[in-house]
Amino acid sequence: MDDRFEYRNDREAYSAARVRALEALLIKKGIITDKTVDTVLEFFQTKMGPFNGAKIVARAWLDPTFKARLVADTPKAIAELALPAGMAGAEGEHMRAAANEPGVHNLIICTLCSCYPWPVLGLPPYWYKDPTFRSRAAREPRAVLKEFGLDIPQSIEVKVWDSSAQIRWFVVPERPAGTEGLSEAQLEALVTPESMMGVAIAKAA
Amino acid sequence: MKLQHYLGGLEGLGPVSTETRVFVESWETRIFGIHAAMMALSSQLPLPRTSSTFHTVWTWADLRKGAESLNPFDYFKYRYYEKWLGGISGYFIDKGYISADELDRLTEDYYKDPGKPLPAGGEAAIDDRVVQYLVEGDSPKRDVPVAYRFAVGDTVVVKNIPTVEHTRLPGFLRNKTGTVETVYDGAYTYLCDTGSDGIGAAMPVYCVRFDPAELWPDNAEPNFSIYADLYAHYVEAPASAAAKAA
Numbered sequence: 504m505d506d507r508f509e510y511r512n513d514r515e516a517y518s519a520a521r522v523r524a525l526e527a528l529l530i531k532k533g534i535i536t537d538k539t540v541d542t543v544l545e546f547f548q549t550k551m552g553p554f555n556g557a558k559i560v561a562r563a564w565l566d567p568t569f570k571a572r573l574v575a576d577t578p579k580a581i582a583e584l585a586l587p588a589g590m591a592g593a594e595g596e597h598m599r600a601a602a603n604e605p606g607v608h609n610l611i612i613c614t615l616c617s618c619y620p621w622p623v624l625g626l627p628p629y630w631y632k633d634p635t636f637r638s639r640a641a642r643e644p645r646a647v648l649k650e651f652g653l654d655i656p657q658s659i660e661v662k663v664w665d666s667s668a669q670i671r672w673f674v675v676p677e678r679p680a681g682t683e684g685l686s687e688a689q690l691e692a693l694v695t696p697e698s699m700m701g702v703a704i705a706k707a708a
Numbered sequence: 709m710k711l712q713h714y715l716g717g718l719e720g721l722g723p724v725s726t727e728t729r730v731f732v733e734s735w736e737t738r739i740f741g742i743h744a745a746m747m748a749l750s751s752q753l754p755l756p757r758t759s760s761t762f763h764t765v766w767t768w769a770d771l772r773k774g775a776e777s778l779n780p781f782d783y784f785k786y787r788y789y790e791k792w793l794g795g796i797s798g799y800f801i802d803k804g805y806i807s808a809d810e811l812d813r814l815t816e817d818y819y820k821d822p823g824k825p826l827p828a829g830g831e832a833a834i835d836d837r838v839v840q841y842l843v844e845g846d847s848p849k850r851d852v853p854v855a856y857r858f859a860v861g862d863t864v865v866v867k868n869i870p871t872v873e874h875t876r877l878p879g880f881l882r883n884k885t886g887t888v889e890t891v892y893d894g895a896y897t898y899l900c901d902t903g904s905d906g907i908g909a910a911m912p913v914y915c916v917r918f919d920p921a922e923l924w925p926d927n928a929e930p931n932f933s934i935y936a937d938l939y940a941h942y943v944e945a946p947a948s949a950a951a952k953a954a
Contacts, residue, residue, distance in 0.1 A: 505784070507779075507782070508781070508785065510785075511901055513819075514788060515733050515735070516819065516822075517815070517953055518733070518735050518790060518793055518821065519733070519734075519735035519818075519822065520815045520816075520818040520819035520822065521793060521797065521811070521815045521818075522735045522738045522742075522793055522815075523735070523818040523822070524741050524811055524814035524815040524817070524818050525739075525742065525793075525796070525800070525806075525811060526738055526826060527798055527814060527818070527826050527827055528743060528805075528811060528814060528867075529742065529800070529805075529806075529812065529829060530802075530826060530827045530828075530829065531827045532761055532805060532806065533759065533760060533761040533830070534749070534760055534761050534805065535742070535749075535760065535762075535830065535834060536829065536830020536832070536834050536835055536892035537826055537827065537828045537829055538830065538832075538833065538835055539741065539742075539745045539828055539830070539834060539835050539838055540737075540741030540742060540745070541739055541741070542741075542835045542838060542839060543741040543744045543745060543838060543842070544740075544741055544837060547841055548854065549824055550842075551842065555843060567862070575859045576748055581864070588843050589842060589843035591843050591845060591847075592728070592841075592843045592844055592845040593744075593747070593841060593843075593844075593845045593846065594844045594845070595845065596845040596847040596848070596849070597847070597848075597849060597892075598950045602783070603865065604953050613877075614715050614716040614878045614880070615712075615713065615715075615772075615876065616768075616772055616775070616880055617788070623814075625730070626730045626740070627730065628727065628728045628729060628730050629725055629727035629729060629730070629732060629788070630724065630726050631726050632786055632788045633723040633724055633725040633727075634715055634721075635722065635723070635724050635725065636719065636724040636725065637715045637716070638719075639721060639724060639787050640724075641715075641716035641717050641720075641880065641920075641923075641934055642716070642717040642719075642920065642924050642927070642928050642929070643921075643929050644929060644932055646929070646933075648723055648812075649726050649868070649899070650723050651724075651726055655930050657929075657930055659931070660931050660932065660933070661929070661931065661932035661933075662933050662935065663932060663933070663934045663935065664934075664935045664936075665716070665878060665934060665935065665936040665937075666780075666937065667877070667878050667936050667937050667938065668896065668913045668937035668938065668939055669818050669849075669875060669896050669913070669937075670892065670913070670915075670937045673768065673900045675720070680954045690910075696728070698730060
């Protein structure tokens with residue numbers, strides 16, 4: 504018997520020690536600095552993240568002509584907005600938006616790995632990286648969406664986009680009913696990362 | 709064939725994870741940060757030189773090659789960032805930046821004393837370059853003359869090309885027929901030359917629509933389409949595919 508199917512019983516403590524040892528060696532050998540990792544993490548907390556995508560979607564809800572431009576030429580439309588520098592940066596050099604509409608629901612997947620539009624959505628959540636999700640969403644998207652609590656009837660067409668080349672995709676969810684009086688900032692708060700990848704829809708608070 | 713290339717459509721896996729966190733253990737943040745820094749400091753990028761001693765190439769392709777070379781049981785066994793930790797540590801050892809022994813020894817030290825501080829130091833220009841990479845990215849698009857063999861609405865057949873260590877062709881699409889939905893403007897390189905797999909040099913990319921009923925006869929949900937962005941090398945005209953089969 505080999506131990507292929509067993510984990511160390513100190514699985515997380517061991518990985519934590521190992522990554523700390525690796526970071527320490529990389530600093531000591533002059534590859535990175537003592538601030539590099541924190542610099543990267545701060546960048547994803549403040550500059551690249553789903554807060555940008557939420558602003559883009561809220562604007563699309565308020566301005567149908569912006570929404571049309573966003574779908575037609577995603578990077579150009581995003582550049583109209585006052586977002587942090589880097590909206591065509593790492594993992595967002597070539598982005599494409601798929602807009603939900605009555606009768607069409609879009610879902611973004613990456614069957615080969617975890618391609619994700621960093622500038623507008625930040626880093627991929629675990630569900631997106633899960634091999635089970637990546638396998639099943641390509642054959643039975645509605646069954647998968649149901650496990651996320653989203654019921655998409657057969658009368659609605661599902662479009663699944665597999666990010667296998669260098670294009671990074673996100674979904675523009677539909678504006679929920681009952682949000683007519685909300686401000687742009689209030690609308691942004693309704694836009695979740697899951698709704699911008701298609702495993703959820705935006706809901707009125 | 710490698711299972712990692714053929715995940716699309718695999719059955720019998722049970723429910724999906726609905727975990728919405730990006731990191732489920734705080735140590736995972738550190739390996740992500742190291743990976744992002746390596747991509748930014750990678751030697752092929754046209755960014756300002758720094759005092760960093762990193763002098764080799766590290767891109768997504770290198771990380772993916774590691775994941776694609778795993779035993780498929782290990783691929784499913786280990787969590788996302790566990791695979792990263794293994795692949796990235798292995799890279800630094802293989803390239804001679806660190807030794808396996810010193811990593812093991814220091815791991816023991818931090819295991820016994822998790823609060824032991826990290827070393828201090830390093831030139832600020834290194835971190836400036838990391839941020840510059842994140843802001844500017846590394847576009848694969850090239851302004852070169854392009855001949856588009858296919859137009860929107862054309863039927864294409866996905867080739868069954870030899871796979872070596874790395875591919876961007878989802879296995880479930882091999883030998884399948886689809887319809888061109890988008891011809892992307894320009895030509896796109898890939899992060900490395902994938903050898904007999906055939907991508908790397910600038911070439912068109914097509915978004916191709918496939919009918920799930922053809923991919924998985926009598927075994928796919930109705931009223932849905934699956935689209936994939938495919939490098940031009942991966943697709944051919946139906947007549948070419950038929951001539952090869954004859």
